[in-house]
Amino acid sequence: MELYHLRTFVAVAEEKHLTRAAERLFTSQPAISAHIKALEETLGVTLFDRTPKGMRLTRVGEELLPRARQALAAASAVMQHAKGLQDELIGSVRIGLNTDARFLRLTALQAALSANFPRLEVSMLTGSTGTNVPAVRVGKLDGAFVTGEIDDPTLSVCYLCDEPLIVAAPTAFREQITSTDVAALARLPWVFTSPDCSHYRAMRVLFEAHCCEPVRTLIANQEDALVEMIRAGVGLGIVRKGALPADDPLAYELPVALAPAPLQFVHLKKRDNDPVIRAVVQALCAVWDIGTPQDQVREAG
Amino acid sequence: MELYHLRTFVAVAEEKHLTRAAERLFTSQPAISAHIKALEETLGVTLFDRTPKGMRLTRVGEELLPRARQALAAASAVMQHAKGLQDELIGSVRIGLNTDARFLRLTALQAALSANFPRLEVSMLTGSTGTNVPAVRVGKLDGAFVTGEIDDPTLSVCYLCDEPLIVAAPTAFREQITSTDVAALARLPWVFTSPDCSHYRAMRVLFEAHCCEPVRTLIANQEDALVEMIRAGVGLGIVRKGALPADDPLAYELPVALAPAPLQFVHLKKRDNDPVIRAVVQALCAVWDIGTPQDQVREAG
DNA sequence: ACGCGCCATCACAATTTCCGAAGACGCGAA
DNA sequence: TTCGCGTCTTCGGAAATTGTGATGGCGCGT
Structure with missing residues (x-):
């Protein structure tokens, strides 16, 4: 049994005609007929009485109809919920720090992130440039603040400012x-x-x-x-x-x-298009008042 | 989106491996992979993180999983409910009478029917042999008591007793x-x-x-x-x-x-195997203490 | 009696799904 | 490091399913 069986069942029950149900579902009448037949066979019950005027629900069909609707609604709820989720950034991001919070403008970063992506969980983890880089490389961090030149082709670097x-x-x-x-x-x-x-x-x-x-x-x-x-x-x-x-x-x-040493934000280059990374970079650009991310992110080395 | 997409989704979420989910669903691993891919595309979200060790649910996937389970459960409820209904006789049956209730042993018939088929609605409608036969023929009655020889090839006749x-x-x-x-x-x-x-x-x-x-x-x-x-x-x-x-x-x-005139029960021959008809005939055989229905039902004419 | 609308069935076409093989990738052991 | 292992993805062709249009049966109303 698949959802299209139930969709057809409900449509036929409502339209009371295979022909009209077929029109409503943008398919042919034999297809609808086959759906109903298959459904009746797998369920082991007769859903409709075939009359010369159309299809009339059996008592059994009447009992099953609301449950079929419920199943369709549940499936629809999955779609609906996914639709609501698909543009929202959900997940977690771990950002490595390499110096003190105030210099990195973390409160502003946090504010920017939570304003635009309220469901993104942000973890700020203390470290240093030297520990952050390998952590980003192996995926323990999603991104990190680093200072100084980074020479790693697998990383993308976003320049933030110069530290005197x-x-x-x-x-x-x-x-x-x-x-x-x-x-x-x-x-x-x-x-x-x-x-x-x-x-x-x-x-x-x-x-x-x-x-x-x-x-x-x-x-x-x-x-x-x-x-x-x-x-x-x-x-x-x-x-x-x-x-x-x-x-x-x-x-x-x-x-x-x-x-002066450049303060930068690094992340794996192959995650350039990861929405989470883009969100963080976007927030950083706002906080540090630099241009669009595309202009600032350049390849390391 | 069909149910098999959701079934695969749940299986992969539980097994955390396409391979194992494929075994569990008795199919091949590429098929499972395609299901997940298609589902992700139609939902517009990423459900799993692909890791070298298997599949790990995304945060979005975690949110969607219970809803997917719910949809599957609702679909399963349809099946379950149908299973429960398929052996139970549900519906209504209209029986035409041609003489008084006591002679037709209607209370005993009603008792037998309601004992074996509690959800069958029985209507006893007064009439006469002459009105009952056409009513059965056009479907206004499902079956009827008649007296005397019936000569209609479209009807099945069940002999009950002789009326002196x-x-x-x-x-x-x-x-x-x-x-x-x-x-x-x-x-x-x-x-x-x-x-x-x-x-x-x-x-x-x-x-x-x-x-x-x-x-x-x-x-x-x-x-x-x-x-x-x-x-x-x-x-x-x-x-x-x-x-x-x-x-x-x-x-x-x-x-x-x-x-003597034979008292008989008639119904449309083409409904010989209709469970409702069989139920009524079975009850009649018990009430009139005659053999199995098969032995008694003979063709008219 | 005839046409009309309805559903069931059929053979065939279109689509989808499935499968096995091969490839890409990361991991851990030698 | 290199190799083997296990994972998922992709690919082409095979298999199954589904869909289509035509046809026929059936009851009804004109």
Whole structure:
């Protein structure tokens, strides 16, 4: 028994004629006849009395008709519900973070997403550029914030802004620091970031340009931890300019030129057309006030 | 969208593998794949995430699954209900009567029918042999009691018993009746039945055998009316033996030999295998204590 | 008696569905 | 890394189902 049997059953019961039911269902009268016959055979009952004036429901048919309608309505409800769902974005998205929430404008992102896609569940998961990239690659994250150049052909990258980086020094070091010559600074203790972190790369670029290697004092991979270490006098470090207040009494910025690091959002390139990804990218573009996603998403490498 | 799409959808959702779902549904795996693909296309949504380990329900799929189950259950309810109905006799049957209820053992017939077929609606409609036969022929009655030979190839006849017929005379006529010679009796007034009635034929047979024609005084086509006329002294008449009490003070039986009239039940021959007809015939056989229906139903003519 | 409308049946065509094989892909073990 | 395994998808052709138009039977009304 299939739905078309029931559709035909109901149509014939309502029209009381195979001919009219056939017209209503845009098919031929023999087809309708066959449907009814097949249905009667599989159900093992007679649904209609055949009269010269048409088809009249049997008592059994009368009992079965409302149930057939109910089955059709249930099937229709599936279609209906699907129709309602097909444009709505439903599902979950896991976004990896690589620095603090405020800098990433997460509240605005969340607001934009929940306004446009109220049924999308968003998970913001802390991490770092170094951990986020492989997580996106293996599907543990749907997308992630990263800093610095990404060189992976399987990823799509969406540029958001440039993060200015600075060399920060503890106020306690002020008298030891006689010049901002990099080679001289390299002899002082430095707070490292883990190789995961994008700042690590900036640091390597800086010192490799001057052919020197700083003393590795401590490793921190969380920006606020890094800043705290610097302020506590553990050593110098590279941080986002925004992470260090201008009037901080315990640390200050050294006038060393550092290339800014680009803040970006990455996701698997093969999911470029995934509606969830498009939704997130669209929200990001609104939050960061950049153009249409198409203009901004470019291939990595 | 057809039911098999939903069946496959539910099976795949439960088995989480096209392969296993295919086994469960006794079909091939590409067929299952096509079902899901077609369903997703018609619904306009993605129901499953394809993973190397199998199929995982999408959030949308999860929302749709219970509704799909509901539709299948509703369809199954139609089947179930039909199964329950297919052996039960449902409908109505109209039976024509040709004489009084007690003689036809109607209470016993009704009891037998309602015991075996509680959902069968039985209508007992008064009439006469002459009106019943055409009513059965055109379908106004499903079956009827008739008396006398029926000569219609479209009807099936079920013999029930012989009705003894008698010539009844008013007690007031006793002195006028000097002999039981039919020709002499024919000169007295007679209460006729209508030509519809089976007794009419008996009367014609009687008088034609003696080449005489009685005086037609009155016509009654209801047996109790007939008896009342006779008892009132209107004339002689032919009645069922049981319709005239042996000790009736107003009428008595004349010793005239009359062939008994067979009481029978007739129905359209083409409905021999109609379950409703079979049910009625079966009940009649039980009530009249005759053999199986097959043995008793014989062709008319 | 005839035409009309209804449904059932038939043979054949159109469509759909199904199947087996081959391909793509990710995963895990060697 | 490479191979084998299991998964789903796709493909072409076969099989089954469904649909079509013509035909016939039947009852009814003109």
